[in-house]
Amino acid sequence: MDIAIVIVAAGRGTRAGGGLPKQWQPVGGKPVARWTLERLAGFGRLCMVIHPDDRTLAAQVCDGLEVTLVDGAATRDGSVRAGLEALAPTAPDVALIHDVARCCVPDAVVQGVIYALETHAGAAPALAVSDALWRGENGLVVGTQDRTGLYRAQTPQGFRFDAILAAHRAHPGGAADDVEVARAAGLDVAITQGDERNLKITLPGDFARATGLLERQMDVRLGNGYDVHAFEEGDHVILCGVEIPHDKALRGHSDADVGMHAVTDALYGAMAEGDIGRHFPPSEPQWKGAPSEIFLRHARDLASEKGFTISNVDCTLICERPKVGPHAPAMIAKMAFILGITEDRVSIKATTSERLGFTGREEGIAAIATATLVRT
Ligand SMILES: Nc1ccn([C@@H]2O[C@H](COP(=O)(O)OP(=O)(O)OP(=O)(O)O)[C@@H](O)[C@H]2O)c(=O)n1
């Protein structure tokens, strides 16, 4: 399914206050709009609708991300329409329409809308009203309201693209949200699971609530790596960056550091970024005999660019010989230095395979590794 996401960000944020419209103000160390863009980038192509006065701010916030910027209108529904019209020449199957100010939206809320669009023309997240409802006048309760069947609407609101574009073109304007526009055009809209964390920053106090939510939402990734290199004639092996005298060497296109390769692949795996072969193809002659440190540094830098901190790595070398134990402290020091983390976050250990299999017959060395990345 080709998905485009229209993020409406052309409002002035008057109720939220502050020197800038709320979407450009910081929460948890980044502008509100940046959080929203990063959260949605994995779900489809991004189109952000902005006020013409905000082009410079918007370009800064989008740095490094692929985002189509479109000028908005004086009303929310006008801005949505501008975004949809901009997408029309390369129409996606579905459009998700999201308030920029809902910067804490959990993945599950977005995914719930996408699943529902397989069977409905429209889908939107909401929470059933759970508090009693009153009518009030001049500070006094003047009546109560039955809450049965009442929901609090959230975004993203998703629709078949052609249907929502036609609905917006036909609508007279003044709709509270896109579900109202869709229903006016006769589209069925499924209610999907909303989330209390999917708040819309509207009033000044909402910045602190959003900051608290974002600080508690850690992105923790685990990756694994596995590698094997065969022995050939030689007088040393390189394991986790340390040269160890041996009566054989390891064969490989690079320096055949099987342990460092496994850790590097674990880091790539945690980022869903493939493996060493994808970034350094063995078909390319410049990597012949290359120190594996190049690969590990690349994975480390990629993690840093994506905002991840390496929390720990754990590597097990599987071989009968050479004995790893005496060299483990040097290996840990070397790996910690390259990764830029403290030694207590690096574990390197070894096991034999009880003389079973290719490692048992001393035909080669295998290594497995795990890495944890954390993004806050
Ligand atoms: N002309 C407008 C008005 C609103 N929006 C967007 O619609 C969303 C929901 O609107 P709201 O939370 O009311 O934002 P503002 O209009 O910016 O806030 P305020 O009413 O306090 O000025 C926001 O992402 C806002 O940027 C928009 O793109 N174009």
Ligand SMILES: C[C@](O)(CO)[C@H](O)COP(=O)(O)O
């Ligand atoms: C679309 C919306 O987020 C649904 O809750 C909301 O209606 C938009 O914000 P506004 O404050 O009503 O403009």
